[in-house]
Amino acid sequence: MRSGTTRKMTSLAALLLRVLLASTAFGVLSAPAALRHGSFIVHCEPLLPNDPARDPVTHLMDLQRPAMYWDALAELVGLAESNGHFLTIMFTPQWSVYASLVPARRLQVAEWTHAGHELALHHHGEEALIFGSGWDGFSNLPSLQSNTNFFGDIPFMMTQGIYTNYTIRSATTEDGDWPDGILYYLNGGGTTYTNADHPGDLISTASATSMVGLVTGSEQRMAVWGLKMRLFTHEICQTQVLAEVQAALTDFTPCDSNRWLIAFVTHVKNFYDEKEHGHYEELFQQMTANGIQLMAVTNAAAFMNLDRPVAPPVMSCTPGETNLWITWETTNEGQTYQVQTTTNLLSPNWTNILSTVTGDGSNHLAQISDATNASSFYRVIVQE
Numbered sequence: 001m002r003s004g005t006t007r008k009m010t011s012l013a014a015l016l017l018r019v020l021l022a023s024t025a026f027g028v029l030s031a032p033a034a035l036r037h038g039s040f041i042v043h044c045e046p047l048l049p050n051d052p053a054r055d056p057v058t059h060l061m062d063l064q065r066p067a068m069y070w071d072a073l074a075e076l077v078g079l080a081e082s083n084g085h086f087l088t089i090m091f092t093p094q095w096s097v098y099a100s101l102v103p104a105r106r107l108q109v110a111e112w113t114h115a116g117h118e119l120a121l122h123h124h125g126e127e128a129l130i131f132g133s134g135w136d137g138f139s140n141l142p143s144l145q146s147n148t149n150f151f152g153d154i155p156f157m158m159t160q161g162i163y164t165n166y167t168i169r170s171a172t173t174e175d176g177d178w179p180d181g182i183l184y185y186l187n188g189g190g191t192t193y194t195n196a197d198h199p200g201d202l203i204s205t206a207s208a209t210s211m212v213g214l215v216t217g218s219e220q221r222m223a224v225w226g227l228k229m230r231l232f233t234h235e236i237c238q239t240q241v242l243a244e245v246q247a248a249l250t251d252f253t254p255c256d257s258n259r260w261l262i263a264f265v266t267h268v269k270n271f272y273d274e275k276e277h278g279h280y281e282e283l284f285q286q287m288t289a290n291g292i293q294l295m296a297v298t299n300a301a302a303f304m305n306l307d308r309p310v311a312p313p314v315m316s317c318t319p320g321e322t323n324l325w326i327t328w329e330t331t332n333e334g335q336t337y338q339v340q341t342t343t344n345l346l347s348p349n350w351t352n353i354l355s356t357v358t359g360d361g362s363n364h365l366a367q368i369s370d371a372t373n374a375s376s377f378y379r380v381i382v383q384e
């Protein structure tokens with residue numbers, strides 16, 4: 001990741017230099033701290049397993065969608081690049097397979113990623129099935145594995161097509177099926193920008209997130225960095241977003257450039273359906289004019305100096321007559337754990353109890369004596 005970052009910093013440095021040179025002509029020595037990093041995410045959708053157009057007999061993975069939209073994706077990539085920007089291209093497994101089938105397409109993706117675009121994961125999991133938007137056919141959930149549309153589990157999904165040739169860092173997925181290596185999770189879309197205190201889905205900073213409660217199994221403990229992206233999908237919403245960007249650029253000057261990310265998302269289908277692409281070009285030019293480099297999410301996040309977030313430990317509690325036992329899983333990555341208690345969750349005053357525990361990768365059992373309050377709350381905090 002470090003070497004990829006260095007390459008991207010060179011192009012950013014060149015861009016900043018241009019901005020500074022332009023400013024110097026007017027006697028301004030340095031631009032005020034402002035938004036500098038942006039990302040543009042492109043969702044590449046499958047033809048879903050429950051789509052009526054899918055072959056009901058063979059239930060093979062259907063590649064009609066990527067076949068129909070591939071050239072539109074290439075056009076969008078070219079439009080971004082000709083304006084000096086780089087995309088995060090999120091492939092569902094269907095696109096990953098389609099991209100792998102002929103050398104020309106494999107080469108195309110290799111050229112895109114070499115130039116600075118990023119290949120990322122777009123996965124429609126169980127939640128998509130629940131909300132009716134369709135499922136891409138892969139899941140770790142046992143309940144889905146007897147479904148006739150089931151193609152395989154998540155580790156198997158990551159062997160499909162060209163995924164294996166790339167380090168996949170960024171993703172969107174509607175459930176907790178996080179493949180190893182995912183560090184950045186993009187969500188949001190429809191929440192409008194109001195002001196710097198309520199930036200909606202347009203501007204965000206990384207916050208640790210996990211899917212605790214959504215799934216069972218090992219995935220639920222995996223923490224990733226969550227970032228937002230704003231829908232840039234159809235004409236009305238594009239006009240609205242362009243206006244929001246204008247307001248945000250003012251509100252976020254000055255701001256900590258290495259903390260905030262402005263991000264957008266569209267679907268290849270939207271780009272394909274809309275014959276005129278003026279709004280895309282307008283957005284790209286607006287970014288350039290304001291010194292913002294649209295770059296791969298992984299590269300933009302590198303400016304935030306993020307290490308992998310720590311997943312909250314999963315606790316369980318066994319009450320006895322006067323004693324209480326708390327267990328939690330520890331890691332052996334140098335983290336220490338501290339048990340805390342409070343009697344009131346509304347205005348909590350957390351106090352340390354017991355001594356700190358250094359993780360060793362096994363379950364830790366802590367005994368709390370004289371736990372005789374009618375009710376108490378306990379938590380375990382993790383320290384790096």
Ligand SMILES: [Zn+2]
Pocket residue numbers: 043045122124
């Ligand atoms: Zn999607």
